[in-house]
Amino acid sequence: MFVYSDNAATMPLSREAFEAMLPFLRDNFGNASSVYGVAREAARALHGAREDVARALGAKPEEIYFTGGGTESDNWALKGAAEARRARGRHIVTTAIEHHAVLHTAEYLGRQGCEITLLPVDERGLVSPEQVRDALRPDTALVSVMLANNEIGTIEPIREIAAVTRAHGALFHTDAVQAVGHIPVDVTELGVDLLSLAGHKFGGPKGVGALYIRKGVRLPPLLHGGGHERGLRSGTENVAGAVGLAAALTRAVQTLPETMALVAARRARVIDGLSRIPFSLLTGDPVRRLPGNISFVFEAVEGESLVLGLDMVGVCASSGSACSSGSLDPSHVLLAIGLPHEVAHGSLRLTISENNTEEEIDYLIEQVTNIVARSRRMSPLWNEETQSPTERFWPQGVPASL
Ligand SMILES: Cc1ncc(COP(=O)(O)O)c(C=O)c1O
Known part of the structure; x- marks a missing residue:
């Protein structure tokens, strides 16, 4: 069996994104900034995509700026806000x-x-207003707090945190890359100034991806050039990408309550x-x-070997210890919630x-049950006779559920 669970x-x-994109990868290849027919098609589609994304988020179309993904949106939000608010000060809270x-x-x-200022979180990963x-x-x-942790x-109390921040006069950004399309996200209800999202999530x-920039908030341009995206993010627009993102988001939002x-019911069964x-x-x-998130730690097991073992039986999963740089340092998130x-x-x-x-x-x-048991049988950290770890590592006492 093949199970994609990453x-x-x-x-x-x-399917909706694929079908919406196809014409712009083939026949409607025009540059959205040109004036002839095939280009006007592209410009119209881009405009429609911006409207769809705005509608899905409770924003206005002119508040949506298409970007090259979540990383780019986050970079622009932080660097842009730091520059825009330089006269006010140079303190950033995240x-x-x-x-x-x-x-x-x-x-x-x-x-x-x-x-x-890097705020700590509690043992569940929550930051308080x-x-x-x-x-x-x-x-x-600027204050930047993610909407949902990857x-x-x-899921952080963003509405309350945004209110506290804006009452103080600072800008508020949220990285909503993991939240958009998975839980309701309405920029007006949340009261945020800046919000990042990424299409492939x-x-x-x-x-x-896209960056929502609330009307009235002025960020400096991210990329200088031909003046695309209302002068803030130059470069010939990725029409197919924007159209695909909008189609996927529209579908996700329409089916959100049922999905x-x-x-969440399937997640409960796995948990x-x-x-x-x-x-x-x-x-x-x-x-x-988040409805689809199941994250565990298992004592006396290496996450990396679980992921490899699961791959052998057709399951795609990930581990916080598996870092893109290839280092085996444990995840900063798991350390921040207090895990040894x-x-x-x-x-x-x-x-x-x-x-x-x-x-x-x-x-x-x-x-997962089989592979954890198999990994433990081979682990020096596991006592097969007593069916328990050879050593416990909890300085403040083992949590109740272990
Ligand atoms: C919370 C969060 N922010 C930002 C990103 C970066 O998005 P992208 O890789 O599309 O640039 C990710 C991707 O995993 C993410 O989970």
Whole structure:
């Protein structure tokens, strides 16, 4: 059996996105800035895509700027806000569990003279509005807190945090790359100034994203050139990409209530199944959680070997210890929620979608259970006789559910 359960990494292109994109990859190849027929087609489609994305997010079309993906949107939001608000001050507040697209950008800004406050999170990965309020200073230019975490699925109280930030006069950005298309996201209801999204996380194509910039907020251009995207992000527009992103998002939003209910019910079954494995712990918030996110740590197991073992039986999954740079450092998110290094190494993330059938869910539970047991049999950290780890690593006591 083949089970794709790494939907937080990327999702397959939806049928709607594929069909919407095809004409712009073939016949309607025109440059959306040119004046003749085939180009006007492209310009019309781009305009329609912007309207669709705006409608899906509760925004106005002129507040949507297409970008080259989530990383680009995050970079633009942070660097742009830092520059735009330079006169106010150079203090930026963000959290310890952000994606590297935010964290590394903040570190870069730190080297450029900004002062960065990294807020800690609690054991479920939550940041509180009170923490943000306490961190705000007269020279705070920007607060950036993600809407939902990509590893542990925790959904942050963004509406409250945005309100605290904006009442103070600072700009508020949220990285909503994992949230858009998976939970309701309305920029007006959330009250954010800036919001990042990426097409491939909800069935759109890769390499295209968007940044929502609230009307009245002025960011400097990200790319200088021919003046595309109302002068802020130059470069011939990726019409097929924008059209595909919009089609995927429109479909995701239209089917959201049913999809969320279905996926959350299947997630509950997997969480229930994997919680039966001894010395396992669900990471992230059990309730304020993305519908498709199942993230666990298993003591006396290497997450990397679980992922490889699962690959051998056709299951695509990921581990917080598997880093894109090839290093085996445990994930910064798992350390931030207080897991000991040794335990954080044993992490596994499954992210399911509506495409995963009930049979696949059964298979996932069965295979993870088998592979954890097999890895432990070979591990020096596991006592096969007592069926327990040879050593516990919890400085503050083992959590109740282990
Ligand atoms: C929360 C979050 N932010 C930003 C990104 C970056 O998106 P992209 O790889 O499309 O640039 C990701 C991708 O995994 C993500 O999960």
